[in-house]
Amino acid sequence: MTTNDSPSSNTSLIVAIGASAGGFKEIVTIVEGLPCWFAGTLIIATHREPKHENVLADILARRARIRVDEPEDEECLECTTIYVGHSDETVEVDGDEFDVEVDTSRYARMHRIDDLFKSVAESAGRNAVGVILSGMLSDGTEGMRAIKSAGGRCIIQSPSDADCPSMPLHALAEVDPVFVGTAAEIASFLMELALDETCH
Template sequence: MAKKQAPPKSKPKTSPEPSAETPTREPVKAPVPSFPVVGIGASAGGLAAFEAFFSGMPTDTDPGMAFVLVQHLAPDHKSILTDIIQRYTTMKVYEVADGMVVKPNCIYIIPPNRDMAFIDGALQLLEPSSPRGQRLPIDFFFRSLAQDQGDKAIGIVLSGTGNDGTLGIRAIKGEGGLILVQNPESTEYDGMPRSALGTGLVDYELPPTEMAGQLILYAKHMLDKHGGHKPHITIKPDNELKKIFILLRGQTSVTTSKFVYTY
């Protein structure tokens, strides 16, 4: 009787040798929006101003930009702004969830009792670091928008008391962005618009119903300017790191949101 042959021994699996051409860490393209992002700040009297702004937006064409609304809200009251704005536009309207990616032809509204920042194409929500009455959520958002989007950032200051938004428009203008302010005669409360106008940095002073035309012209200009723009090669941080970067941005002038690799 013939003896059965033992099966051949399998060779142990080995990992492929790393080649010089294969990076040990895979770079990915940062989701840099190729469209303008419009930050709109308002306080007292802001609801009527928002309604007027979106009622002046054309309904037969997409504006080709995203809109982010930052309004002073009572921390213990549910915002009804999302439902109200939806009556005046055919664009999709969202109350912001943490980490929500921004898309063109959409409207994003800050939720109550949160600060909000724009980083790497997404909206990040944070617990307020200042007590009520001392918070400047419009400045906070405008600064992050300027640092992230550069000359694709647009800041609009509507009706409100105080001076929130004034420091933020300085940041946006410092990056080459566009600034629009509601003319004080059309506001319910003119404190914020007059403070912004006092900087001398405002490009257009208009009633909200007349702002859409300037924005659409600007969006077309930016599309022509950035149409061939190639994004940086970056390593994307996770959400927790992003929030650390946001807090660092608020305390320093160093841009920490992107690690840029050159080859």
């Protein structure tokens, strides 16, 4: 599943986005707000029930101005690309490659955000960006701590703007974010971060 032109090789800025209940519309808002020159890689993790189709990827492919794709195991990350794993997959980053594993268990599904964030922290260090959006429970909080400890940046949707504020509230209790705001404001902040980045 792809949209728009081919990506511009590898990137240094890796943005991991985690969302659950109530967070899908925020994902769409952020993706719609990113320009075609966005110099970064976005990877999205959610708690979607396993299904045959990657519906979220299909929706984003119609809305995004940059490439949308499904990550494959051992595939290299590409710049100016949004990756949406299938709902039955745990997606992690190992260096500049994806580590994708099929796991349909509830435990794996409810920890996919933490797993992604921690791997991005280890692989990207200060170039890691974690974004927590609306969702139930606390998945993503451990991953945000890892990103913060690695020198990366943490961004959290304002709890007052989230349909389900549990994930943002848990994250705010554990890390000091560089930005808190609405989904549209987060998109603008990501654009500012990308201004200082180049694809390589």
